Amino acid sequence: MGRILVTGAAGFIGAHLCQALLARGDEVIGIDNFNPYYDPALKEARVEALTGNARPGAFRMHRIDLADTEELLALMAAHPEIDRVAHLGAQAGVRWSLQAPFAYTAANVTGHLGILEGVRRSEGRIGHTVYASTSSVYGSRHDGTSFQETDRVDRPASLYAATKRAGELMSSVYTDLYRIPLTGLRFFTVYGPWGRPDMAYWLFTDAMLKGRPIEMFNEGRVRRDFTYVADIVAGIMAALDNPPADGGHRLYNIGNSHPEELPKMVGILEELLGVKAIRVLKPMQPGDVPATFADVSAMKRDFGWEPTTDLRTGLGHFVTWWRQHFG
Incomplete structure (x- = not known):
């Protein structure tokens, strides 16, 4: 049994990770600031589902902003029982970084540094920290080849x-x-139940069921390595x-390794929802990229991990959850 600090615990991936850790017997200390980037009621509902299934005392949630360094460091110092950290808390969203740039430096730079400093001050008690990075670091790619951890990442397409x-x-x-042993995971387009309302599959589902048109950017010529959330959690x-044997820092892609065209995703949703999408083709959005494609051979080699959920199955789980949650 471990005692694990999870940042972003009320977020999409964070809540799923907390659920999985609790299910196997770990204790979890969660951090989240419940910010209004999207409706905080969804975050509250995730936490309610978590606490309803957790063993008494196994899950504790702290409402802390990662950018409040003093409060963050005090919390980490007050819990010397923490032996690992899963740092998923961040300001997500490529497009919103054009509107609110300072929210991204606060959460993703100052907040990340706060976690690193808290781990350093633990003087070895925290044996491993895994943190969320993103496939967006690869920037715009047009050659159709898979993204590898050794590729250059010095031309990001967005502030995020x-x-x-x-x-x-x-x-x-x-x-x-x-x-300090650290592992960064570059996530590729994560989707599934309890997801984020700013993601395409959520926006499309909501619009299609309400008879509204869906906007397909780059005239629909977009390919994404859609990765189901349970596969992501298994990888985390x-x-x-399994901390680095040498106590070092390592980076891994974690994705489905099978990019799909955006129109295919829409077609699957049409079948699952029983409605036809009203498609509106739009130009590419600033900061967005035309394709993502993960080479996950390093994850397979080092952890025996590989994705198991295809897009149709994963979207089926999402639509089932949607109908249960929204009626």
């Missing part, structure tokens, strides 16, 4: 991507200076349980 790359660089520095846990 730049702040997440900054987190990777800060992590590398802290490992070099203080020998595999990494969390």
Whole structure:
């Protein structure tokens, strides 16, 4: 049994991870600031579902902003029982980074540095930290080949991507200076039940069921490596349980490794929902990229991890949840 700090615990991936950790017997200390980037009621509902299924005392939630460094460090110091950290808290969303840039530096730079410093001050009690990065660090790619961890990542297409790359660089520095074991996971287009309302599959489902048109950017010529949330959680846990043998810093892609055309996703949703989409083709949005494609051979090699959920199955789970949650 471990005692694990999970940041972003009320978020989409964070809540799923907390559920999985609790199910296997771990104790979880959660952090989230419940910010209004999207409806906080959804975050509250995720936490309510978590606490309703958790063993008494196994899950504790703290409402803290990662950018409040003093409060964050005080919390980490007050819980010397923490032995690992899953740092998923961040300001997500490529497009909103054009509207609210300082929210991204606060959460993704200052907040990430706060976690690193809290781990350093634990003086070895925290044996491993796994943090969320993003496929967005690869920038715009047009050659159709898979993204590999050794590829150049010095031309991010959005401020969001730049702040997440900054987190990777800060992590590398802290490992070099203080020998803190760190693992960064570059997530590829995560989807599933309890998801984020700003993601295409959620927006499309809501619009289609209400008879509204859906907007398909780049005239629909977009390919995404859609990765089901349970596969992502399995990968996070595999990494969390296996710190770098040399105490160093490592980076992994974690995706489905099978990019799909956006119109295919829409077609699957049409079948699952029983309605036809009203499609509106739009130009590419600033900061967006035409394709993502994960090479996950390193995850397979080091952890025996590989994705198991195809897009049709995963969207089926999402639609089932949607009908149960929204009626």
